Amino acid sequence: MSEFDEMFKTSPKPGNAAKYVCHKALQKDIDVLKTKVPFPEPSDEEKVGLFLRKLNELRRSRRSVQLFLDICVRCGACVKQCHYYLGTEDPKNAPVGRAEILRKIYRRYFTIGGKLFGKLAGAEDLTPEYLEKELYTYFYQCTECRRCSVFCPYGIDTAEITMAAREALEEAGLATKYITEVIAKVHTIGNNLGIPKPALENTLEFVKDDIKDMYGVDVEIPLDKEKADILFVAPSADFFTNVDTLIGYILVLNKLGLDWTFSSYASEIANFGLFFSYREMEAIAARIIRVARQIGAKWVIAGECGHAWRAARQFWEQLNGPLPFKFMNVGEFTASMIRKGRLKFDPSKNADVKATLHDPCNYARAGNLVDEYRFILKHVLPEGNFIDMREDAIKVKTFCCGGGGGLLTDEIMELRMLGGKPKAMAVKEVVEKHGVNYLAAPCAIDKAQLPLVMKHWNVPVQVGGVHDLVAKALKWE
Amino acid sequence: MGAITTFIGVYLPYIAVLVLVVGFIWRIVKWWNTPSYNIAVFPGQTSLAQGLIRVLSEVIFFRSLLNFKGNYTLWLGGWLFHVGLFLTISGHIFKFFVPMPPGFYASVRAAIGDAIILVGIVITITGLYLLLRRIVNPEIRMISIVPDYIVLLLILGIVISGIWMTEVSRVDVAYVKYYIQSLMSFSPVPPPDNAAFLTHFFLVQLLAMYFPFSKLMHAGGIFMSPTRWHYFPEGAHRKEFE
Structure with missing residues (x-):
């Protein structure tokens, strides 16, 4: 057994x-x-x-x-x-x-x-x-x-x-310290991590240089453009710890040559109101919708973040609607562009990666978003290098990482590790059986929680985003 | 006819039916009038038709219980229990309220013989299983509350007294039918003078009156579950970028 x-x-x-x-x-x-x-x-x-x-x-x-x-x-x-x-x-x-x-x-x-x-x-x-x-x-x-x-x-x-x-x-x-602290930062600074505009500008400068060094490409990273077709809202953790995922978004958007922008006022797709109360959820979502209106955005694209996608997919229209724009998840966006033939990849760039996908709970059970990320992974990885976990730990039956719901806080670390056990055991199986070495987790909370969980349960696997791999395999010519 | 028999056989039936019908409708209307947010649990519903299929598959096959191997026994026990109840209740309704050509029931009885009692036995066995797992399984015992046992005991009491009445004390079924129809026409005749029948009938009335105030309302609620019914038509959200 x-x-x-x-x-x-x-x-x-x-x-x-x-x-x-x-x-x-x-x-x-x-x-x-x-x-x-x-x-x-x-x-x-x-x-x-x-x-x-x-x-x-x-x-x-x-x-x-x-x-x-x-x-x-x-x-x-x-x-x-x-x-x-x-x-x-x-x-x-x-x-x-x-x-x-x-x-x-x-x-x-x-x-x-x-x-x-x-x-x-x-x-x-x-x-x-x-x-x-x-x-x-x-x-x-x-x-x-x-x-x-x-x-x-x-x-x-x-x-x-x-x-x-x-x-x-x-x-x-x-109420808990963690959730109120995060929401207070969103209201005063604009994002969960409390990154103010000057720091954001700095980060984006660094990222631009990084991209030049790593991929030899000059990219535009627009921030607070007055008018744009697309407002891209990432979880703020992507500006700070998951920079490889951020690079993925930026490369895709530049490759397509679209008219897009980040916003410093709406610099957070995560919505901790979902963990707290409907009225907070509405107040936090209102920031994004306000910016989208201001810049005349036709589209809002949400970055790799699970619960934010539930807040958007299930509640934006119900609580803040009607909306003057259309919205989608970055997974749907990239998959759609691949289907239209506008993105090409060289999967051999990811030859050393054997990946499995952790379905964020809120993508799978609240967003109907399970096929798109698999579709992307199969295009950016060499044939056979994507392996799914057992059926009762993926898609609609996916196990939680143990850190969602506003519980990503240190004082209950022991509980978080215990809660991460089912996912860790499912990942362990594919690591041992198929030599999986990369756990793709298109969600900011996962990217913070799962590395700790995998370490705690001795599962040797790297945790990262899906767009990290997109960036590596994207053909620029 | 003693005072208690008169009460159980002549007055209480009207009270019980009134409480059941008014209570049931009141609960459904109250749920219906409460605003519902769209909180669909995927996958499945992307149209009203799919929502309907999802709800019906739950109602008819208890589909969600089949999502986990560890729940298969519960599925089998629970499903047979409910199918048994459904067949029994339908049988009662047919027999008492749907006019059939003379000799119909006699020929049905002749065709299947005492097999009809099998349904009652299935309910008894599965009902005992549902009761025992609450007592034996420590996880289920800890989440159970007194009303969970009361409901099962009531149903078991009804089924066992029903079997007893027809198979052991051999109540005059034709008179029972005549009596029920007399209640329906508001000119009640005395109930059959049979202890098993009176017990059976009394427990049914207790259950009917308890129904709207208990978890038994899952029978109505299952049709209204927001996570199953709701679907997301394509609104501002799009899967294709234009």
Whole structure:
């Protein structure tokens, strides 16, 4: 039996994950958030009431929340589908166990059975302690990857429950340091990493020189052009740590000779509002849409970032629409250009690369974006150098890297490594069987999380983007 | 006819049907009137037709349970349990409410004999399996709550008393039909004087009244799941660059 299959032999260990608690938000970040959307700071006594009021509001305004709270039969089909349950074996980390934390409160205050029979009907009183020890702790141990939803007979999506719980927690003044810090940086500086415009200009200068050195090509890297057909929005991590991926975008756009630009105001495609609340998600997306309007962009192209693609694909039109432009993911863009014959490659440049693809959860389950990246990889790699992992770890059944959902923070590093185990075991198989040496992960969070995970589980593989390989194989003539 | 028999046989049926019908509709309408964001889980739905196929494949085949090998036993148990319930309920409805040529049921009975009881036995066995896995499997035990057991026990009680009534205490089925039709025409005659029948009938009424307030509403909710129904028609998002 392989290590991957071995992983599914679990035995529940209650409370095993109770020690992984995200740091609470700092006052300075809350102050920033408050300038955009209200962020209350209630006393301990008020918290409970505020949480319940918000929960009530959410269940009445989102069918997903109301329905998913009501119709779960606790069949347990989802239990072994969560990477955090497989990693920690804490039953409250099983999708149904996590959702039950909120359902107990819902039943107690909003259903007849719970009001009349309390604990006997599976209801629980809400106390300030329950808010912190149960709701805050465990709803910040969900990466909103939605894998459970694929296996649920009713399609119950724990991400919807998690988002509702987090939004209600926010109302009660409970949020994590990491997420609020990131959102505060987006509101004040323009991107998650807090790279200001001068630093961005510098970086792009360096990148331009790098490209000249590496590929002998003179490229244009427009920033803040007044008018452009295409607004390209990358995750800010690509300007900082994943520069090879950035080079890939720039080479493709230059090769095609299109009229495009980066923006320093909208210098972040990532949208941490998805991990926090619908209204934050709308406020963050509004920055990109504002710039696109200003420069008269016909297209917005999103860089390699998983959750950002979910925010765009599923929510831009619903929350910020109608949009005056069309948008696509850079994977779809490059694939489309290859199909039209406008990009040619020399795969021998990647002869030393044997790659597999990690499908970011939000591409696969929220973006219908699984074939494009495989299509690109097959064009830029020599024949036979692309190998897929086992069927239950890719495409719509892809396992989370363990760092999504706003959990990419150091204080829960141990949890992140445990959560990354299923993916690591699946990668290990293709590394050992086929000699795979490159894990292509077209997502900024993956690029930060997976190298740590692979090291932790002793899987010798390099992690990088898809456009890194595109850059290397692109024929310039 | 004792006071309790009168209550169970003459008054409670009307209350139970009222609670079930009004409660069920109330819950569906409440879900329907709650705004739904498009949160489709891919792959699958890119058109309304595909959304419909997806929902029906879940309803008829429990398709999502087949996505993981470890869930195959649950699939088999759960599916047979539900198919059994569906056949049984359909049979009851046919027998009591759909007029058939005289002799129809007698000929059906003659053709399949006591095999009809097999359905009841399948429900009993799979129902016991569903109950046992909640008790034996530590993971399922930890996520189970009291109502999960109550529902299964109620259904098992109904099925076993139903089998008992027809096979062991041999209730007069023709009179049962006459009695049910008398309830329908609002001029109830006394219920059959048979303990198994009264137990069966009483438990059914309890389940009916509990239905709208319980997880049994998954029977309606499965048709409305936002992750399954929704699809993304091509809006501002494009897969081809022009």
